Structures are given as structure tokens and as C-alpha cells.
Amino acid sequence: RPRPNVSDPQRRLPLTPFELTSPVLGLLLVFRTDTANDRFNAGCDAIWAITASSRSLVRKLVAWTGREWTSGAERDAALELIDGCLLLHGWIMGWNETIAHEQRQWSIRNDRRL
Numbered sequence: 001r002p003r004p005n006v007s008d009p010q011r012r013l014p015l016t017p018f019e020l021t022s023p024v025l026g027l028l029l030v031f032r033t034d035t036a037n038d039r040f041n042a043g044c045d046a047i048w049a050i051t052a053s054s055r056s057l058v059r060k061l062v063a064w065t066g067r068e069w070t071s072g073a074e075r076d077a078a079l080e081l082i083d084g085c086l087l088l089h090g091w092i093m094g095w096n097e098t099i100a101h102e103q104r105q106w107s108i109r110n111d112r113r114l
Contacts (some may be wrong), residue, residue, distance in 0.1 A: 054089045058082050
């Protein structure tokens, strides 16, 4: 076991600065965490609003194209709008690679070019 050097005095830090700053640091961390949680919750609320709006729009387009007197061109246009809504929603949610892959697979299965 090495012996301590007798000529070096022991160095000790005073506790007063730590005792005075630790409550302030604790409050700072709490407020920072609360702010981050508030931003996260606001982002989640925005994503839910976007999702609800997209679903509502797709439902309206599906109901509109389901009528008997809707022409084929109107149905095709509505289907393109639905595809666009789904792609935009997927891109916003970060699923753009998955959707692009699925779209490519769908076009290959149906022998249709994008």
C-alpha cells in the first residue's frame, strides 16, 4: 500500500459554495425539464391534430367518390388526393421511406409506373 506524501497537505474543498448553489441548480433542472416536457406535449398535440385532419379529409374524399353519379375522372382525382394526403402524413410522421417502399411495391404488383 503506497504511503501518502507527508509534505503534501490534504486539499479539501469548502462545502459552502455547493450548499448554496445546489438548490438553485436543482430548480434550474426542474424548470428546464418542465419546459422540455411542455414542448414535447405541444408537438404531440400538433401531430394528433394533423392526423385527425388527414383522416377526416380522407373520409370525406372516400364518401364523395362512393356516390353513384361520380365520374371516373373524379374518382381518379380523389384517389390521387387520398394518396397525396397519406404520403404527406407519412412524411410528416417520418415514415416516408416506408411509404415510398410500399408505393413502389404496389406499383410493381399492379404493373403501373409512378
